[in-house]
Amino acid sequence: KQEVTQIPAALSVPEGENLVLNCSFTDSAIYNLQWFRQDPGKGLTSLLLIQSSQREQTSGRLNASLDKSSGRSTLYIAASQPGDSATYLCAVMYSGGGADGLTFGKGTHLIIQP
Amino acid sequence: DAGITQSPRYKITETGRQVTLMCHQTWSHSYMFWYRQDLGHGLRLIYYSAAADITDKGEVPDGYVVSRSKTENFPLTLESATRSQTSVYFCASDRGGYGYTFGSGTRLTVV
Numbered sequence A: 001k002q003e004v005t006q007i008p009a010a011l012s013v014p015e016g017e018n019l020v021l022n023c024s025f026t027d028s029a030i031y032n033l034q035w036f037r038q039d040p041g042k043g044l045t046s047l048l049l050i051q052s053s054q055r056e057q058t059s060g061r062l063n064a065s066l067d068k069s070s071g072r073s074t075l076y077i078a079a080s081q082p083g084d085s086a087t088y089l090c091a092v093m094y095s096g097g098g099a100d101g102l103t104f105g106k107g108t109h110l111i112i113q114p
Numbered sequence B: 001d002a003g004i005t006q007s008p009r010y011k012i013t014e015t016g017r018q019v020t021l022m023c024h025q026t027w028s029h030s031y032m033f034w035y036r037q038d039l040g041h042g043l044r045l046i047y048y049s050a051a052a053d054i055t056d057k058g059e060v061p062d063g064y065v066v067s068r069s070k071t072e073n074f075p076l077t078l079e080s081a082t083r084s085q086t087s088v089y090f091c092a093s094d095r096g097g098y099g100y101t102f103g104s105g106t107r108l109t110v111v
Helices: none
Strands: A004-007 A010-014 A019-025 A030-038 A044-051 A056-059 A062-067 A072-077 A086-094 A102-104 A108-113 B004-007 B010-013 B019-025 B032-038 B042-051 B054-057 B064-066 B076-078 B087-094 B100-102 B106-110
Touching: A004 A086, A010 A019, A019 A030, A019 A086, A019 A108, A030 A062, A030 A072, A044 A056, A044 A062, A044 A072, A044 B100, A072 A086, A086 B042, A102 B042, B004 B087, B010 B019, B019 B032, B019 B087, B019 B106, B042 B064
Parallel strands: A010 A108, B010 B106
Antiparallel strands: A004 A019, A019 A072, A030 A044, A030 A086, A056 A062, A062 A072, A086 A102, A086 A108, B004 B019, B019 B076, B032 B042, B032 B087, B042 B054, B064 B076, B087 B100, B087 B106
């Protein structure tokens, strides 16, 4: 069974710090990888999508990288702000495409201290 | 953008009752999905649909039924609700090369 693991499960840092969230997956035959943000009681908001042929994607203060050979992705958040506090989810689409849906990690709960 | 609309937002039902959760997309995406989210388990796929009238089971389909008579609608029915089906349910669609988009979820409590 394909698995996606996110480390750490929880993280608390002071405002202004740069931080890295990690995601690892067991099967390197991925189609793409997507990072989401989830605020308490809310739905999932897509942050970044990395296709299997790409190495990284950037959006504002967020940068996501992908290393298929090692089965890893990282989400880098620069100059963190209290508004970044949320749960961050990593999800992988495997080469089975739509029929397999997304396989999710259990998330990293991030708290940015003012 | 509205994209995926789920209703109701919250639902309390009794054990044994049938309940239907609604999902509507404003686009015409082929693939649609139902996930449930539970503490300790994360998000798990219940059912998916590749197109109108084409549906198939995901990881945790037992106790659920889906239909898709129109491309834009993908309702999820709990035929006889059990307490173990208390969860948050998310509907999603695949935007092709732009990834998945999710609805705001339905929080279901079975008492």
